[in-house]
Amino acid sequence: MELLEFARGPALQSAMVIFVAGVLWRIIGILALPFISIPSRARKGVLPEGEVKGWFEGIWRRMWPHKSFIRQALFSTINGHVYHIGLFVVVFLFAPHIAFIKDLTGLSWASLPSNLVNAVGVVTAASLIAALIHRLTNPVQRLISTFNDYFSWFVTLAPVLTGLLAVSHLGARYETLLAIHLLSIALLLIWFPFGKLMHAFLFVVSRGATGARMKHRGAQI
């Protein structure tokens, strides 16, 4: 079996199965837990609907740091937005990726020009590398970083880099680069449910719950 056949076949299929099963296990495992009621009375004037509003406010307001932290968090916030938006563009607006999603789900949408997506990919890769340098050079971040952080970073960067190499035909023959790219995606999918990449789904729950509780207590979100 050729490497590309293995990557497109058993590797990708196994990874997708683990990804779907793992993500559902994590999400349902959390959402089906008993709701922990807040014993205190709600702040005066805060209605249950207000707590729902607080849920969404919590998600939205955490996109940008509070003004008192802006200086310390400016780089990581802007850089974080750059590579998150970059990843979104690369994953969801590149024609071959849309073809992959269409094959799986039947859903498709318009793509961006390939060269533009490549440029975004370069920016995304640079941004991810900058994120690692920042993590390594910031004493506090380095102290709290674990294997989970570094490996999650690696499996995120690997598909971006291998994808760029594949479209540029750099380093090896295209079919080999494409196979390596697909294998790196398989690694990402396998790790996704078990590492910090799960925040792609869980940030809604954690930020929302925090927002709702803060609203209940009358705190500023």
Add this chain to the structure above:
Amino acid sequence: MTTNSSGKKNLTTGRQPETLSDMLQRRGVSRRAFLKYAAMTASLMALPPTMANVMAANLARARRQSVIWLSFQECTGCTESLTRSMRPTLEDLIFDFISLDYHHTLQAVSGHAAEEARRNAMKENKGKYIVIVDGSVPIKDGGIYSMIAGMTNLQILEETVNDAFAVVAVGTCAAYGGLPHADPNPTGAVPISDLVKDKPLINLPGCPPIPEVMSGTLSYVLSFGKIPELDHLARPLSFYGETIHDRCYRRPFYDRGLFAKSFDDEGARKGWCLYELGCKGPVAYNSCATMKWNGGVSFPIQSGHGCLGCSEPNFWDMGGFYKPLSTGLGNMGSALAGAAVAGAALGGGSAWLARKHQGEYMKNLVDHEKDKAGQNSKKEN
């Protein structure tokens, strides 16, 4: 078909075998036309410009090359490709110049006489003849699925290749097993490269291969007496060095993100990229986009259909001709549905266990508090 390639006098006529130059003069082909052919072939094979003259000189001096063509599990498409050119060309003359001593489709003799011709050619040109093979070789069950003159394909191949100068595997079946090798491969078909290990081997894959690739490769062997530079799959780099995608005239549309969504939509009519319709051009190494077919008229992508990747191993089993390269092989629907059910069950089970533990903990906590309260009231009393 009685001349040999050794330059010795023909046993029947007593004359020296004619050179290519003699033959071309006899047919009225001008030297200018011959030089143009040599220059074109040298150019196709990416040889330095000076090598065109060397090639012309060597070709002119070359004598008839004995070729034994073995056809095994194949469809004769490769022979059709080579013989059905649109017009008589110099390549045809080159093929006329070859002493094709054995070829099922083209030879006049049949039966024992045919096999005799093959053995005579092997004897007279020992160590100098070229074996061209099209078709894969079945080896399952003793190779009984394809037999000629009471011999299995494997037996004929081993016998013929033994004293050959080189072996050329023409077409994807010979080069990689092709369609007979496709899953589930009922005859145990294998490519020639699995069986021939001690002779120079050139693979010329394609379903069928381009005629000029065939003639160009043979011209190179005739001119320089050696095989051309090959890639890791034993294909001449000059013809298989780049992908169809790299040389495709639709490539700018790929770069601009403009893709045909169906074979009859506006994009298809405007000549947009066929990637999303399953084109395998990015992983297919061949010369179709540059040399084209039917005398340079067109090639599959130009006629509106994606490349099938027929010059690549296992092209028949690459997940479907109409599935884009970026998609997975096979149908993942049922596997993913199963994974979703399993994941949901696991999540539900985890939550149930957590609830149970939480309930027990809370009950214990309440009991503990009650006990504590009871003890306190006793003390007070």
